[in-house]
Amino acid sequence: MSKVTTTETSPQTEIVQRGSFALTVRRLRRDTASMAALCVIFAVIVLAIAAPWGAAMTGHSPIEQFRETGLSPAGIPVGPGAEFWFGTDQLGRDVLVRLAYGARVSLLVGVFASMLASLIAVIVGTTAGYFGGTVDLVLSRLTDLVMSVPFLLCALALVSAFGPSLQLSVAVIVFFSWAPMARVIRGQVISLRRQDFVLASRSLGAGPFSIMVVDILPNLAVPIIVYTTMQIPNSIVFEATLSFLGMGIVPPTPSWGGMLADASSNSLYLVAWWLIFVPGTALLMTTLAFNILGDGLRDALDPKSARTARRLKRQPKAGGKS
């Protein structure tokens, strides 16, 4: 058997073979918008992690009311200053500390709910796409059904039945956000299922479960990563919406949506702009950052994307002129 000759020779010059991970990181680092978004996300994470230290440093617990120092004699909240960096709210609580604690809730709900939604989406989408036929029909119609249920109406009904809680808001967010991604996954799986390597696995005797997990799932990595990233801001906004309507996080636990609700409930924002501005900006920046990062990831993970090509073209020209 050793007669079989090795006819392939290694190339005479070594070309650097970059792995797909290294290439992705390289492309991502070239994209300034994505890098800025990453910085913002990093800052929010630091803020959330450092929340207890912030509270200890300033000596302000998030739920403690500083009626003496935090409110003017007329009961108007104090603006940003040396003691309260971002001011106080209508009960004299420190907005900065509440913002930091609110970030914990937002990130927790955002990331956790998105992951859970992705998991459901992958399971439903892969099953529907791979088996097709009746299974696909049932699961696809189920997806359609979920997408056609009015979100707020349903959430209101659930909360009034079970009472507001963190678990319930996560469950509601997950229930309403897996459907679009499941559709995308299903479409991908349908095209992957027809590929020769799936036929090859089948001809080797692989069962459906093995094909779905071993052969198809790794090829779904890109849409899963991108969609989960894009789902996080949606979940954060969902959570904020629920809290704003008083159906999410139970007061006095701080949350960004709740802070916005407090500010608008008694028109206090007319005199205390920071009550809207601080949590609103935080919410906007965080969702924007996750969206930009998701967009950048999509470009970085797909080498054929037009933006990557354009960037490549510009570089040598600019270098040649200088």
Add this chain to the structure above:
Amino acid sequence: MAILEAKGLTVDIPTEDGTVHAVRNVSFSIKPGSLFGIAGESGSGKSVLTQAVMGLLPNADIGGEVWFEGRNLIGLPQEEMRRLRGGRIGMIFQDPLSSLHPFYTIGAQIAEVLHAHEKISPAEARARVVDMLGKVGIPSPAERFDDYPHQFSGGMRQRVMIAMALILKPALVIADEPTTALDVTVQAQIVALLDTMRREFGTTVILITHDLGLLSSVADDVMVMYAGNRLEYGGAADVFRAPAHPYTAGLLRSTPANYRPGTELAPIGGRPPSLLATPAGCVFAPRCAEALPRCSSEPPPLRRYSDGVEALCWLEEGASMVRPVAPAAVAATKSAAPEPVAEVEDVRLTYQVGSFFGPKRSLDVLKGIDLTVGRGETVGLVGESGCGKSTLARIVAGLVPATSGRVRVLGRDMGTLDARQWREMRQQVQLVFQDPFGSLNPRRRVGAIIGDPFRLHGIASGEERRQKVRHLMELVGLNPEHYNRFPAEFSGGQRQRIGIARALALNPALIICDEPVSALDVSIQAQVLNLLRELQRDLGLTYLFISHDLSVVRHVCDRIAVMQDGRIVEMEATERLFSDPQHDYTRTLLSASKTLPAFAERERRSLVETRVAS
């Protein structure tokens, strides 16, 4: 006087891995009215070259000059270039289906070309288009003017493309692999049509192809490219009779069309180099059988011979004409009636087609197939696309159930197996796929892919499995150290070896090869075909070998079944089929497959000039 003249054309394309030197310092000149062939394997830069000439590569850095009708095309403003394209230079692409717009009638699409370049009334345009369609051999052109592309066959669509390219009577037509997507019998017609058209209109044709047989029959001049370099250039007759460069000689030797019974193909070892690096010496040196020591250190000079052939090579005398001594294939003594591995009896397959509202029709894909494959032999299935040969393969493999008839593998009926037995049967029948890119999971490592059969059947695990996979990789000529690489890091030929290793893993009774080499370059094709034969000899394998190319099948098969329209029209021992074909269709196929002229004895060819590379 040349119609198109390139001087020192260089094309660099920036990519993320660095700059790809797609074309390096290529010069040529094309005589008016001639057919100029550009030959080369994939990645040799032949398509990039013509795209650069046409101004279709906005991203690339293009150097050198290309003179056409008194103008240098390189650096010409886009607006002028646009008028030249279509008007003076026509293009014919490889895939006539994707190059034609599916929503417009073919007549409208051709007329659009006229309207874009001339002021012409619709009635006049129609008359000219109909006239042109008639000339390219579309039957009853006036009626077919209003048909859509999908109503034409592949060959007819390519005729439409030719009509579109010729309608403005351009001085030059560039045909980029015009026949690659077509069936063998249609290929011959299209090439003949191109040849007639250029004689009739006096158009100059650049024919780009990887198929040397095609060029040898029609081209006046040829240029052989490799890794962006012009290795050989000269009159087609001279080059094919006595190639001056070892690469051209090697290509001609490795073509299965050049096969003589009882010999091995002589492949070119190794694989094409990366276009990112600039080698110190000759680009072909690492694969060259006749390389001299200086070949890999100094760039080769340009040799010009008395008959006008030019070669970029250190060898003064040109390539040697001697075939490397190939080990004569051991004529395996096969018993007259070997024990059957697979028996196919009157297998039929019918699809029910028809829209939801329309009437149901039934489509017969297979119309009663009888076939027996004996142990240790190779049976070839040959036919054009759509004849049902791949479907038959999937039925034999048990992946698609037949509508009626029986398939027995090792005496067991495939139709009656339960799930567990079916899984066991998977160990006995294995497939090697056509597409080396699609048949390997791009996200899994090679070791995992080859180890899959062991994993799925729970045969070996851990270190033992790794050991077995390493052994298999060695068996098919892969470096076992590449265990942890992804398929994308291998070339087409190496990927096909991975597919073969995976098929070999469980030591199956029958291996079904579905067009295993048709996606590979000629020089690599020969390597894989030889590997398949060696493995059969050493391991006593049984193959069912499917191909559209008779010359490929001839090289590996003991018996050949010719399929047409879901039937086997002729089944005969290989050499008998070639020497004495019985069925009309077999004869058509045989005459369509091109044969290359044999190497002639060296004529009085002498070295005229040597230009040392600067």
